[in-house]
Amino acid sequence: MIPLTGTALADALFKPRAIALVGISDDPAKTAARPLKFLRAAGFKGSLYNVNPSRALVQGERAYPSLAELPEKPDHAFILTNTGPAMAAVEDCGKLGIPLATVLAGGFSEQGHEGAEREAQLKALGKQYGVRLLGPSSIGLVHVPSHLILTANAAFAEPGLPAGGIFCASHSGSLIGALTSRGRARGIGFNGLVSVGGECDLSVGEICEATLDDPDVTGYLLFLETTRNSAALRRFALGAAARGKPVVAYKLGRSEAAAELAVSHTGALAGEDDVADTLLRDCGVARVETFEGLLEALPLLRRIPLRKPARKPTVGVVTTTGGGAAMAVDQLGVRGVEVVAPSAETLQKLAAAGIDASGGRIVDLTLAGTKYEVMKGTLDILMGAPEFDLILAAVGSSARYQPDLAVKPVIDSRDGGKPLACFVVPEAPEALRQLSAAGVPNFRTPEGCGDVIASALARRVPNPVIAPADSGSGGVRLLNEADAYSLFERVGIPHAPTAVLAVDAPVPELPFPYPVVAKVLHDRVAHKTDVGGVVLAIRNAEELAAAMAGIRTSVEAALPGITIDKVLVQAMTAAVGEVLVGLRRDAEVGPLVMLAAGGVLTEIYRDRSLRLAPITLDSAWDMIGEVKALQALAGYRGRPAGDLGAVAHTLVAVSQLALVDDVTILEAEINPLLVLPASQGVLAVDALVSLRDN
């Protein structure tokens, strides 16, 4: 059977004509009894076939002893049995031509070596017969327009599931229930929810991609535990960006990142949380940090287009509660979003409307009184003021008692010239629901407010160039430093002047002045200093001859079996600072370019910036802005400034190494790249390159 993809896959998942419930239980207390109950309660219109080898009736309905005996071929088999029988049921699906099976059972790769083998077998079964698999450990899926509550999640016993435009995919099955209940309280409804489980076949990315052209889906909400299958995720996200459908993600794993010491060496990037950050950002996905923000984000994302890196966006704040607004301003500030005061022109317009806002950063209406006309008049002026990219209204206790006073004017201003959001300071569920119903982004905590606004404003137009992945086969080969520089020259990465000298030959006249540094040159010596392979500050030819001889002796003693016949000699240059620049073809997310300051303090502070390669010059400047240590090279406190423009150009060049197509560069690290004074450029003075030996 040809495996389902695209719209056909989406139809089988969300608009099936007929479903088989394999292992459905008659005992209403059992988890395996739920899907039938829920589907009947929801009024699912398709055919339902119960499969249970030990009962003729299940929950009062007819049951069949096996899939083979069903009167028609279902589109989808939801397999509710334990692990062993589930494997058999998948094989039955294959033999019978049932194109899609969802496996509820666990007992696969989360259970050690044996489980991993079982998962490989399951995967092979799916491949062999062309059955698409959801799970294992999938608690099922829900599609509201089809009345399809095909899940064993107890939360879906609650009737009256609200419909909406959000499509949710989650690695955690229990979370689709928690998100639904939290959404109900806020008037937020879903189009569909899928528990993707272990993703042995169908992934978050492929499932979401299959729904991209469904006009009922207006945005995506992802609860992620991992970024495996990132190629599919990226393809989906680019498609969503192209269609203007926003994507928000909450990803577990921040704490591992916080707990582990940062590792500046690009070789250790994989699986670290900032790699996930990079993947999501470079796909145009907004990553939120707060659970509540995950539910609150989409209305705002819908109103803020994906941006190119540019000047920092600014927020204007109007409020009926100074203290409440200050909390939101604080939360924006810690996330790097600036709240700015109205311009002189805007202040004048406000004054003409009777509002004195000359006091400070926010427009505080406390003195003017909480009245519809005051709030509406102020919003009319702020929404037209060019100094703001977004307006936030922070509404105080009146939101609970008299939403007409300060909440309604926010709703009535929603179609103004720019995004408008509302933070409701008291407990005011009805006001939040009114705002949601009107499509106005609304927040019940200052943290969610700061989180969502910051991540919405940080969203970037996705990087459309997808550089080739690593084949993963073949050995790994190191380049010596001279060959690495040759490779760098192809993309325009400058390095310090060098000469390759034979250790046995007399020292020639160098094409650059002394002092110089001499370094062992050999494909198999990566850590040159550790083996006595580097001599610094050589002042003349005699010292150089001695240094070369010394290097040979030291290295050959340290690494028996290696013969040293060449040395790389390099000009020594004074610099105002150093940075580490590198490229790594990450096994999970693809080629990454990195900027860091290098050194032990930078490792401790985990101070680095990553992007999917290749990058644009704009992105390179973005990266420079993200590495705190680079402030020290930007003229910090009167220190000499370095040539950051040359750093930016070098980052672009390094990222181009991802596209070199005659060799597959696994890793290229320049540590350090010397940063010379402003407008004097940069120079690589060490290089480590490894290639896939195809």
Place this chain on the structure above:
Amino acid sequence: MIPLTGTALADALFKPRAIALVGISDDPAKTAARPLKFLRAAGFKGSLYNVNPSRALVQGERAYPSLAELPEKPDHAFILTNTGPAMAAVEDCGKLGIPLATVLAGGFSEQGHEGAEREAQLKALGKQYGVRLLGPSSIGLVHVPSHLILTANAAFAEPGLPAGGIFCASHSGSLIGALTSRGRARGIGFNGLVSVGGECDLSVGEICEATLDDPDVTGYLLFLETTRNSAALRRFALGAAARGKPVVAYKLGRSEAAAELAVSHTGALAGEDDVADTLLRDCGVARVETFEGLLEALPLLRRIPLRKPARKPTVGVVTTTGGGAAMAVDQLGVRGVEVVAPSAETLQKLAAAGIDASGGRIVDLTLAGTKYEVMKGTLDILMGAPEFDLILAAVGSSARYQPDLAVKPVIDSRDGGKPLACFVVPEAPEALRQLSAAGVPNFRTPEGCGDVIASALARRVPNPVIAPADSGSGGVRLLNEADAYSLFERVGIPHAPTAVLAVDAPVPELPFPYPVVAKVLHDRVAHKTDVGGVVLAIRNAEELAAAMAGIRTSVEAALPGITIDKVLVQAMTAAVGEVLVGLRRDAEVGPLVMLAAGGVLTEIYRDRSLRLAPITLDSAWDMIGEVKALQALAGYRGRPAGDLGAVAHTLVAVSQLALVDDVTILEAEINPLLVLPASQGVLAVDALVSLRDN
């Protein structure tokens, strides 16, 4: 009149016999009409006197033209008029012997120079007559047991204010309304709430202190915009700690801290957010970062005693939802709280009870099923397991539909051997209310959960020693480096061997070997390097003679009018690292001891630790653990370890400088303190000390 303090003050504030409402309005739409409405609606039993010069009747009740004409002297006048008449009313209170006045009006120090003068006048009036003042800009106060809704905050129009044990003081008037409504939704009630406004007289600290012995008050909740009046705040907090009454604070101002570049020089500490952190922590106050955490914290604080610095506390997690629990674990992890797996012994007990928890860090009951007996049985085992300091139960969707399954066993386990808290993953307001009613700490977001648990576990026994404050009068005098070392010797701070030489005399034999450094020695030369006053790596007496002459020439040229006759010569010592250690008598919070790594990167990363001085050795180790850069001196990645024990002893010694009583040290900075290899000690090699010239 003798100003009210202590219990008499608390009685006038919260249990007044008679109140005057000055400027009370007849127009129900006006803010100034609210207190009378609210007091009548709440059934306040004391006498109410309306004062309004232009009406004989207000809201149907008798009004008096002035305070002078009241039939009795009220305990408290709530002044609702504009700024000017409010000043006059305070003077009336003074003349009539009314001991307490609350001023609603603004127009004081928040309004520039003129406002500040007005506030000084107001303060002087209070002092002159002995009238205690609440405000200005106070929206009033509420005391539930007395039915005293003496406020113009519109939120208190809502009837049925729930009573509880929490006393709340807030710089923001509107927040007392928002906290009340948010508390209602969670079943959290208050004993009293005070809007302290501009604190021209009565401060957060003094008001709270006056209620310390009220048995109805079981904990304190502070919403702070500033830490001014910190002496009173500290006195209150020490009293609360002594009585076992927990205090939680939310303080605005994180973002200024985040936005500003850190300043490592101790002279610029004042007003920075980590100074507020330090004050609160050293008073035993838990500072939370989330607004929701502010309301959620007290039940947990009540169950976690104040701790001495010791090993990191550990948390055990049990859950019915893997994804939900993982969010909480993540939020604990980013705040440095470790979730640990059950011990082998505990796993065995769980296995005997039919629970397989061998999988990982958390006890996930998903497979065992969401049942009362399963959760209760697991909690019984975990609550008795010595490897955990606290147990967190994360409950999934059943909390919404069947709280009896997994929420009730948490409630029934609340009196076990250790603190127990509950994170409720779905929307489940009734479960949260049941948990609150039973006194079980409960959280509705993973962020609030991580925030409160982390800040509860971080609470420390307050530092009971209050070092003298700076008198603030007299000039400031610098010590030269030699005199600074003499002062350091009194408290046992080691410094590198030094000799003071006369510039004119021949170089004597030094009591320590070459190489040495020579530094200009003069009370008025603080920045020695800037004026050519330092020569490094001097190898013999000839070079030293030349260096001394050179220093004299350079410094006298750079600083005309200064005569240099002495030089400090110091042994040069190899070290594995350097730190900055300092003491500063902060004008707001008192003497602070600081540890930082010094240097531009440390400034950029804002990497430092502060404590109120003096400190104990335990606190010194705490500080060392808080400065990330010091990992590089703790044997990080095979680097040589420094003598951190000697750093700890030196921190204690530096903090003792706060207690030296024959001089008032304003600032003492050792930058750098050389850290020698393990067990070889530390050495101060530069010192800057300034004294108050009394």
